[in-house]
Structure formats: structure tokens, C-alpha cells
Amino acid sequence: MLATVTLLAGVALPACVTVRPEQREVLADPAMIFGSGGDAEAHEEHVLSNREGSVGGGASTGGGCGCN
Amino acid sequence: MRLQLIQHRLAPWIVVGIALAAVGVRAEGGEVDVGATLFHEGGGPLNMTVITPSVRGRVDPVDELTIRLGWDADIVTGASVAVVDAPGARPDAITTATQLEDLRNVFSGGMELRSDYGSLRAGYSYGFEHDYTSHALTLGARAELFERNTTFDLSFAHAWDSVCDVAQPRMQDPVERRRLPSSTGCFSSSNTDLASREVALNSFQGSWTQAWAPIFVTQLTLSAQLVDGFQSNPYRAVWLGRSSAQEHHPDHRFRYAASLAGRLWIAPISGALHAMGRAYRDNWGVQSLSAELALEEVIDGALRIRARGRYYAQSGAAFYSDDYALSPRGQYFTGDRELSTMSSVLVGGQISYTFSAGVDGPVAGFMSSLALLLKADWLHSEFPQFHYGSAAVPNRDAVIVTLSLEAEI
Numbered sequence: 001m002l003a004t005v006t007l008l009a010g011v012a013l014p015a016c017v018t019v020r021p022e023q024r025e026v027l028a029d030p031a032m033i034f035g036s037g038g039d040a041e042a043h044e045e046h047v048l049s050n051r052e053g054s055v056g057g058g059a060s061t062g063g064g065c066g067c068n
Numbered sequence: 069m070r071l072q073l074i075q076h077r078l079a080p081w082i083v084v085g086i087a088l089a090a091v092g093v094r095a096e097g098g099e100v101d102v103g104a105t106l107f108h109e110g111g112g113p114l115n116m117t118v119i120t121p122s123v124r125g126r127v128d129p130v131d132e133l134t135i136r137l138g139w140d141a142d143i144v145t146g147a148s149v150a151v152v153d154a155p156g157a158r159p160d161a162i163t164t165a166t167q168l169e170d171l172r173n174v175f176s177g178g179m180e181l182r183s184d185y186g187s188l189r190a191g192y193s194y195g196f197e198h199d200y201t202s203h204a205l206t207l208g209a210r211a212e213l214f215e216r217n218t219t220f221d222l223s224f225a226h227a228w229d230s231v232c233d234v235a236q237p238r239m240q241d242p243v244e245r246r247r248l249p250s251s252t253g254c255f256s257s258s259n260t261d262l263a264s265r266e267v268a269l270n271s272f273q274g275s276w277t278q279a280w281a282p283i284f285v286t287q288l289t290l291s292a293q294l295v296d297g298f299q300s301n302p303y304r305a306v307w308l309g310r311s312s313a314q315e316h317h318p319d320h321r322f323r324y325a326a327s328l329a330g331r332l333w334i335a336p337i338s339g340a341l342h343a344m345g346r347a348y349r350d351n352w353g354v355q356s357l358s359a360e361l362a363l364e365e366v367i368d369g370a371l372r373i374r375a376r377g378r379y380y381a382q383s384g385a386a387f388y389s390d391d392y393a394l395s396p397r398g399q400y401f402t403g404d405r406e407l408s409t410m411s412s413v414l415v416g417g418q419i420s421y422t423f424s425a426g427v428d429g430p431v432a433g434f435m436s437s438l439a440l441l442l443k444a445d446w447l448h449s450e451f452p453q454f455h456y457g458s459a460a461v462p463n464r465d466a467v468i469v470t471l472s473l474e475a476e477i
Binding site: 019020021023024025026027029030031032034038039040043044046047048051052053054055 | 101103105107109118120122124215216217277279281282283285287293323325329331333339340348350354356364366372380382385404406407410412414418441443445447449466468470472474
């Protein structure tokens with residue numbers, strides 16, 4: 001029980017430590033934003049999901065594979 | 069007849085497109101992305117080329133609402149092996165390479181509602197090719213907490229897919245099943261020699277994005293996918309010793325993955341270091357690990373250069389065998405090289421330039437920004453336990469090149 005509470009506190013407390021809005025200039029740069037790769041990133045994920053035996057960690061909902 | 073069918077399929081999208089354009093005239097903002105990706109894999113008699121053009125549009129009728137429409141296609145040409153390990157005059161020859169062509173279209177649409185605390189989104193896509201159709205519905209929600217330093221995102225997708233196959237007798241033993249020779253006549257009600265096999269996909273994903281410092285952010289992603297239905301390649305057969313049969317995969321697959329990614333801003337180079345690790349496993353026995361490292365540099369805010377490397381390794385499926393005639397692995401058999409032990413290395417680069425509206429007014433008179441992007445990757449794969457007869461996989465190298473243009477209005 002104590003370990004669970006400690007683990008949850010360890011996860012939750014740092015999450016409350018905020019970066020103030022005036023400090024967010026760098027975080028707003030596309031280089032720091034996950035998923036900002038747009039179509040090029042989506043196309044590559046499509047290719048790799050059809051060339052490897054695993055998917056996940058990204059969005060993939062079927063739709064054929066051009067693999068015949 | 070074919071033209072009428074295409075018009076029938078496209079008509080709703082044309083209506084929606086016109087409606088969206090009409091809304092866009094009075095919209096708060098919008099974006100149009102046009103791009104194309106070329107994938108080419110070659111080596112020996114086997115090769116595969118896929119050209120993927122895409123057009124996507126986004127309109128914000130009001131600040132709180134975004135409407136999206138998109139179209140993608142896969143134009144596929146190549147040569148693949150129809151009967152894996154079939155005996156031939158030369159034991160090391162790939163004797164059954166066959167030419168293939170296909171065209172896959174995907175139309176998609178969706179909307180997103182936003183507030184200061186998060187967003188809700190829904191989307192639908194319809195994909196079709198000669199031998200495969202897919203309807204997919206996606207729902208998602210995002211919550212932004214602690215002055216947007218913490219973001220939780222949940223999404224669910226369900227897809228109803230149909231695969232063309234030979235009308236196999238219901239009680240026929242899998243080792244007697246024939247492969248589909250071509251897509252001619254697929255999904256035609258008058259062709260009783262062919263049948264439609266169903267696949268249902270349920271995908272769940274959750275992510276936690278956390279800004280830990282003004283220069284450091286991480287993202288933890290957990291995803292799971294349940295696939296239920298026909299998952300073999302209907303065209304591919306496997307040599308079993310005395311004869312060949314259409315490959316036979318289990319009907320149920322449960323896949324799950326976890327990834328942890330981080331981005332660190334490095335002020336002296338005005339750029340960001342990206343790192344990502346991912347672990348995956350499924351109930352077919354495939355386990356994989358991948359690691360990725362990238363460095364992106366921003367020059368004068370407009371020019372961006374990115375270099376990237378990725379390593380991937382996986383184990384084979386529990387029922388995979390390199391030779392089912394000598395070493396069968398239970399009731400299932402496959403000729404899919406992506407179900408064998410494999411590894412791959414990807415290295416690449418990307419360059420983009422963004423023209424932004426300035427004191428002279430909008431770009432070209434109507435755009436707030438225009439971004440051009442060129443991306444190129446080289447992918448090398450190794451399949452140490454997969455052979456065509458005694459020949460190693462010849463087509464292990466591929467290039468992926470993307471050119472795109474994004475206009476924000």
C-alpha cells in the first residue's frame with residue numbers, strides 16, 4: 001500500500017510542477033512537439049507497419065497494405 | 069460501369085468538399101497539405117514500388133472547431149513470390165516471382181471540438197482497392213492540465229475490413245486451400261468462385277505528455293490492438309512437402325506496445341534532440357524492440373534540418389518455420405517474411421523551409437505561411453531465418469522519399 005502511494009506520488013507530484021506560460025517559447029517550437037511531422041511521418045509509419053511484424057505506439061487502423 | 073461506380077463512391081465526398089469550401093470562405097483559418105511519398109524496395113528479381121500521393125484540408129469555422137478532409141492513395145507495382153519455397157529446376161532460384169499492380173484509395177474526414185482544457189475528436193475513413201475494403205471509425209479525447217504542462221490523450225478506433233479470397237469449402241482442411249490467383253472479379257456478387265472474408269480491428273491508445281522543464285518534454289504511449297478475422301495474404305501459398313496451400317494464420321491476434329519518447333532543446337545549436345524507445349509483443353509470439361535518435365536544427369526560424377537513425381529487431385512468430393516440409397510448426401503456416409526473425413536499420417534526413425507572412429503581407433497574397441519539405445530515408449533489413457528455397461531474401465534495401473507542401477491560410 002505504502003509502495004503504491006509512493007509510486008503514485010512520485011508520478012503525480014512532478015506533474016504538478018508547471019513550466020510557466022512565459023517559459024514555453026521553446027516548448028512551442030515544432031521541433032519539441034510530438035506528432036508534428038505531419039504527412040511525411042504518417043506515410044513513413046504506414047510503410048514501416050507493412051514492412052515489420054509489429055505496430056503500436058502510433059495510430060494504425062487497417063485499410064489494406066498493398067502487400068500482395 | 070467502372071466510371072459510374074467511381075462517381076457513385078466519390079459523390080458524397082465531392083458534396084462534403086464543396087460544403088467545406090463554402091464554410092472555408094468565412095472560416096477563422098485553414099490549411100491545405102499536398103504531398104507524395106515514394107517507397108522503392110529492390111534486389112534480384114523481387115521489387116516493390118509504392119507511390120503515395122495525398123491531399124489534406126483543414127478548416128476552422130470558429131476557434132473551437134476544426135473540420136478535416138483527406139485523400140491518400142497507394143499506387144503499387146512490383147514482383148513478389150506467389151508460392152514460397154516451391155521446388156524448381158534450380159533449388160536456390162526464386163521460381164515463382166509474379167508481377168502485381170494495385171491501387172488503394174482512402175478518403176477520410178473528421179472534426180475536433182476544443183476548449184481551454186482539452187478536445188474531443190471523431191473521424192471516419194473509407195479505403196478501397198481491388199481486393200480489400202475498409203471502414204474505420206476513430207474517437208478520441210484529450211485533457212490538458214496544470215497550465216498545459218500535462219496532457220492525457222485517449223483514442224479508440226474500430227475498423228470493418230473485407231478481404232477478397234477464393235470461395236474455400238467450409239469444411240476443407242487448410243492444407244488443401246488454394247491461393248487467390250488474381251483480384252479479377254473480387255467483390256462481384258455474380259462471381260461465386262470468390263468470397264469476401266471479414267476482419268475486425270479494435271485499437272486502443274493512451275498517451276501522457278509531460279513538460280518537465282522549459283527545454284524538456286516526454287511522452288509515454290501505451291497501445292493495444294485486437295484483430296479478429298482473416299489475416300493471411302490470400303495470394304500467397306507455402307510449399308508443404310507434397311503440395312502448396314494458401315498460407316494459414318490464426319484468426320485472432322492481440323498486439324500491445326509501449327513507447328517512451330523524449331525531446332530536449334539544446335540552445336547552443338538552436339535545435340532539439342529526439343529519443344524514443346518502443347517495446348512490442350503479441351499472442352503470435354512476435355516480440356520487438358526499436359530505438360530511435362534524431363537531431364533537428366532550426367536556422368533563422370525558417371530553415372530546419374533533421375538527421376535521424378532507427379534500429380529495429382524482432383523475434384519470429386511461434387508458428388514460423390523456414391521450411392514447413394521438414395519442420396512443420398503445428399496447424400499454422402506462413403510465407404510472410406515479416407513473421408520471421410528480422411532486424412532493420414533506417415537512416416535519413418529531412419530539410420524544410422517555411423515562408424511566413426511578414427510586413428509585406430501574406431505569402432503570395434493569401435497565405436499566412438507556406439512550408440516545403442523534402443525527406444529521404446534508407447532502410448536496410450535482415451531476415452536471417454527466411455529463405456526462398458536456399459536463397460536469402462534479395463530485396464533487403466529500400467528508399468523512402470517524401471516531398472510535401474503545406475499552406476496555412
